[in-house]
Amino acid sequence: MGLTRLAINRRTALMTSAAIAANVLNPMRAFAQETPRKGGVFNVHYGAEQRQLNPSIQASTGVYIISGKIQENLVDLDANGKPVGVLAESWEASPDGKTVTFKLRKGVTWHDGKPFTSADVEFTAMQMWKKILNYGSTLQLFLTAVDTPDPQTAIFRYERPMPLNLLLRALPDLGYISAKHLYESGDIRQNPTNLAPVGTGPFKFVKYERGQYVIADRNPDYWRPNAPYLDRIVWRVITDRAAAAAQMEAGELHYSPFSGLTISDLARLAKDKRFVVSTKGNEGNARTNTLEFNFRRKELSDIRVRRAIAHAINVPFFIDNFLGDFAKLGTGPIPSTSTDFYPGANTPQYPYDKAKAAALLDEAGYKSGAGGTRFSLRLLPAPWGEDISLWSTFIQQSLSEVGITVEIVRNDGGGFLKQVYGEHAFDLATGWHQYRNDPAVSTTVWYRSGQPKGAPWTNQWGWEDKTVDKTIDDAATEIDPVKRKALYAEFVKEVNTELPVWMPIEQIFVTTIIAKARNHSNTPRWGSSSWHDLWLSA
Amino acid sequence: MRILRLAGRRLAASIPTLALILIGVFLLLQFAPGDTVDAMMAQMGGGDAATARELRKFYGLDLSIPAQLGNYLWRLIRLDLGFSSIYGKPVASVILERLPPTILLMTASLSFAFFFGIVFGVIAARGVNKWPDTVISILGLIFYATPSFWFGLMAIVVFSIYLQWLPAGGFEDIGALQTGIWRTLDIARHLVLPTLTLGLIFLAIYLRIMRASMLEVLNLDYVRTARAKGLDETRVVIRHVLRNALLPMVTLIGLQAGTMLGGSVVVESVFSLPGLGRLAYESVVQRDLNTLLGIVFVSALLVITVNFAVDLIYARLDPRIAAEG
Numbered sequence: 060m061g062l063t064r065l066a067i068n069r070r071t072a073l074m075t076s077a078a079i080a081a082n083v084l085n086p087m088r089a090f091a092q093e094t095p096r097k098g099g100v101f102n103v104h105y106g107a108e109q110r111q112l113n114p115s116i117q118a119s120t121g122v123y124i125i126s127g128k129i130q131e132n133l134v135d136l137d138a139n140g141k142p143v144g145v146l147a148e149s150w151e152a153s154p155d156g157k158t159v160t161f162k163l164r165k166g167v168t169w170h171d172g173k174p175f176t177s178a179d180v181e182f183t184a185m186q187m188w189k190k191i192l193n194y195g196s197t198l199q200l201f202l203t204a205v206d207t208p209d210p211q212t213a214i215f216r217y218e219r220p221m222p223l224n225l226l227l228r229a230l231p232d233l234g235y236i237s238a239k240h241l242y243e244s245g246d247i248r249q250n251p252t253n254l255a256p257v258g259t260g261p262f263k264f265v266k267y268e269r270g271q272y273v274i275a276d277r278n279p280d281y282w283r284p285n286a287p288y289l290d291r292i293v294w295r296v297i298t299d300r301a302a303a304a305a306q307m308e309a310g311e312l313h314y315s316p317f318s319g320l321t322i323s324d325l326a327r328l329a330k331d332k333r334f335v336v337s338t339k340g341n342e343g344n345a346r347t348n349t350l351e352f353n354f355r356r357k358e359l360s361d362i363r364v365r366r367a368i369a370h371a372i373n374v375p376f377f378i379d380n381f382l383g384d385f386a387k388l389g390t391g392p393i394p395s396t397s398t399d400f401y402p403g404a405n406t407p408q409y410p411y412d413k414a415k416a417a418a419l420l421d422e423a424g425y426k427s428g429a430g431g432t433r434f435s436l437r438l439l440p441a442p443w444g445e446d447i448s449l450w451s452t453f454i455q456q457s458l459s460e461v462g463i464t465v466e467i468v469r470n471d472g473g474g475f476l477k478q479v480y481g482e483h484a485f486d487l488a489t490g491w492h493q494y495r496n497d498p499a500v501s502t503t504v505w506y507r508s509g510q511p512k513g514a515p516w517t518n519q520w521g522w523e524d525k526t527v528d529k530t531i532d533d534a535a536t537e538i539d540p541v542k543r544k545a546l547y548a549e550f551v552k553e554v555n556t557e558l559p560v561w562m563p564i565e566q567i568f569v570t571t572i573i574a575k576a577r578n579h580s581n582t583p584r585w586g587s588s589s590w591h592d593l594w595l596s597a
Numbered sequence: 598m599r600i601l602r603l604a605g606r607r608l609a610a611s612i613p614t615l616a617l618i619l620i621g622v623f624l625l626l627q628f629a630p631g632d633t634v635d636a637m638m639a640q641m642g643g644g645d646a647a648t649a650r651e652l653r654k655f656y657g658l659d660l661s662i663p664a665q666l667g668n669y670l671w672r673l674i675r676l677d678l679g680f681s682s683i684y685g686k687p688v689a690s691v692i693l694e695r696l697p698p699t700i701l702l703m704t705a706s707l708s709f710a711f712f713f714g715i716v717f718g719v720i721a722a723r724g725v726n727k728w729p730d731t732v733i734s735i736l737g738l739i740f741y742a743t744p745s746f747w748f749g750l751m752a753i754v755v756f757s758i759y760l761q762w763l764p765a766g767g768f769e770d771i772g773a774l775q776t777g778i779w780r781t782l783d784i785a786r787h788l789v790l791p792t793l794t795l796g797l798i799f800l801a802i803y804l805r806i807m808r809a810s811m812l813e814v815l816n817l818d819y820v821r822t823a824r825a826k827g828l829d830e831t832r833v834v835i836r837h838v839l840r841n842a843l844l845p846m847v848t849l850i851g852l853q854a855g856t857m858l859g860g861s862v863v864v865e866s867v868f869s870l871p872g873l874g875r876l877a878y879e880s881v882v883q884r885d886l887n888t889l890l891g892i893v894f895v896s897a898l899l900v901i902t903v904n905f906a907v908d909l910i911y912a913r914l915d916p917r918i919a920a921e922g
Binding site for chain 1: 629631633636637641647648649655683685691749753757867868869872875879881883
């Protein structure tokens with residue numbers, strides 16, 4: 060009853076979703092044969108300042124959005140999501156999968172004029188990716204050495220087979236190169252270059268005024284002919300989402316990436332001809348809303364209770380009324396945007412069925428007590444976005460209808476991670492799982508048992524399944540792509556059956572950009588990419 | 598000489614207060630779950646446990662809480678505010694960078710609120726229960742009741758988006774990078790909306806106080822005497838009433854310097870100003886204890902200074918106060 064009334068209000072608020080749909084389907088309007096125009100300043104919304112800006116030691120979109128323009132990776136993804144060389148021109152894996160040879164681009168120089176060579180690759184891989192970079196240390200766990208027989212060749216040697224497809228899909232995010240000559244002495248983490256990045260990319264770092272802006276200018280010596288087009292990029296630090304939307308409208312901002320505006324502002328700007336609001340260009344940044352179960356709670360360790368909870372929540376209703384067209388029904392840990400791994404039929408699923416939920420709870424021995432309550436749980440929502448907040452309230456209301464009382468405990472970022480992943484002080488937790496193009500990069504750690512306590516976004520549920528562990532390990536070193544895909548299909552089926560973590564909603568980040576921008580959103584991780592071909596029409 | 602003694606006594610009295618505030622904030626923040634390394638992990642989007650352990654050691658977070666507090670206080674005695682873990686710079690220089698926008702904003706808002714508070718308060722008191730009083734009182738009530746973030750956003754919608762008169766945010770124009778007088782004018786232009794937003798709520802308070810205090814003084818015997826002497830009304834108000842009616846206003850400034858720092862968090866966020874308020878908010882979220890304590894320290898100093906200035910003004914306005922001190 061309460062739910063229905065709320066829903067009507069929400070629906071009125073999101074009446075504009077039809078307009079959004081139009082943009083999703085046709086994000087790039089007026090794309091006639093215009094000749095690219097040089098010049099212009101591009102103002103970018105920067106919502107969350109980071110502690111440092113070196114993508115070789117921190118994998119996060121907050122870093123790529125700036126330094127992805129300044130530093131470059133070995134490999135990036137093209138418009139079809141296929142790996143394409145950037146600093147690497149070509150690559151080859153040995154038949155046993157234990158060595159991967161990269162041929163590097165010639166004639167590339169760092170912004171300080173020094174040449175880029177294989178020594179930079181060797182240094183970055185061994186000192187940064189393997190030791191410091193989040194997810195990089197997992198990806199490169201079995202990397203033993205990088206040989207550099209000549210300045211244009213880097214040979215990665217692995218202790219165990221490294222699937223070439225995995226490496227190439229991980230490297231766009233986890234393969235940024237830093238200059239050895241700037242980092243070889245002293246503590247890498249404390250190096251001042253981390254806040255004044257020097258790279259080989261199309262834009263050169265100019266100035267970083269904390270709390271205000273970052274500026275980068277065109278690199279006149281860039282190796283791609285005729286690129287870049289823009290004179291300057293300015294990232295403006297704006298933490299307040301409503302203020303950012305106002306600045307877009309006032310013409311002071313040209314681009315707000317990664318769903319940086321509120322859901323209602325996105326819907327409003329989508330109707331404005333001056334802007335394009337779309338999920339295009341973010342396919343490589345899919346995220347899934349989660350529901351994480353703590354197995355240390357007796358009730359939740361019972362599979363019938365977990366399934367009952369999934370059946371009790373009307374996910375399509377939530378998506379339609381709260382998230383609009385930017386989200387869809389999720390089917391498991393691998394999102395449908397991952398065409399190389401999405402298994403298609405992700406069985407089993409848990410459609411909304413309140414009666415079935417009640418029956419499962421009865422069967423598990425949790426009958427309704429006084430006032431219809433069966434038991435109560437503490438739910439910790441992550442503070443990353445308004446969708447998580449809405450979702451946690453929706454869970455609370457849905458579960459109360461089957462007799463489970465939910466208390467929502469809100470924390471800020473540090474508090475959430477500490478309580479859930481450090482102290483396991485939760486019954487239910489909800490947040491985002493970010494998918495990074497290959498399940499081995501950041502997905503399987505949510506399910507693989509034996510993760511050290513306190514490591515965020517890993518299996519901290521107290522759940523253990525030898526079969527799933529084995530599937531995960533096999534898939535991580537399987538070099539035959541067909542067999543690998545089959546193993547991940549198996550993995551999805553296993554975890555969908557056991558349901559240690561439920562991933563019921565699939566979302567793609569939303570981009571808001573001015574309509575006169577050209578060549579934007581043309582790769583699956585465009586917000587993070589180098590923008591060498593971006594230009595502004597008159 | 599008497600004033601110097603007053604100053605010395607004031608400062609001596611504020612040192613224990615300052616110490617208590619710092620220890621209190623330090624202990625309070627220990628109750629927040631998670632530390633700066635957790636916040637760092639949240640920002641990075643994950644990392645392994647070994648890295649976390651190493652970072653905790655680097656930031657001295659592996660020590661016991663009394664040891665951490667002891668270290669902090671010992672550094673403070675040597676006037677060292679420590680090292681900021683989010684900025685990777687000494688806290689003192691981080692705060693120094695963020696201080697000018699906040700001080701500008703506070704001074705501008707306070708002056709604006711104070712000046713117009715007096716003007717409107719006097720007008721309202723002179724026309725008590727007539728239409729100017731009614732209009733001013735209703736406006737005051739509206740300003741007082743409106744949340745400042747909403748007011749700020751509406752100001753942006755009207756003045757930046759529709760009229761395009763003023764910038765929607767930021768401290769200065771980044772594209773132009775001006776110098777000298779042009780830079781000053783540019784910053785002033787950027788500060789108009791934030792000043793109004795932060796100042797209006799205080800304006801509402803000041804005009805009410807001013808109105809009440811004027812009404813009270815206007816009824817005193819010496820005012821009647823002044824009128825009886827045949828002085829014209831303007832002279833009575835300016836020379837005789839205003840000076841005495843100002844006393845409660847000055848008291849309020851001292852009290853509100855601290856409140857204003859709190860209010861600036863919201864205004865600085867809405868207008869993307871790189872001030873102390875936003876820095877404080879970020880250091881709480883990032884669990885950057887050193888920076889937060891540094892800000893508390895500096896703000897406390899600021900409030901103490903303002904209160905001291907208020908005392909001086911007091912003595913000037915009413916010589917009896919200085920005589921008693």
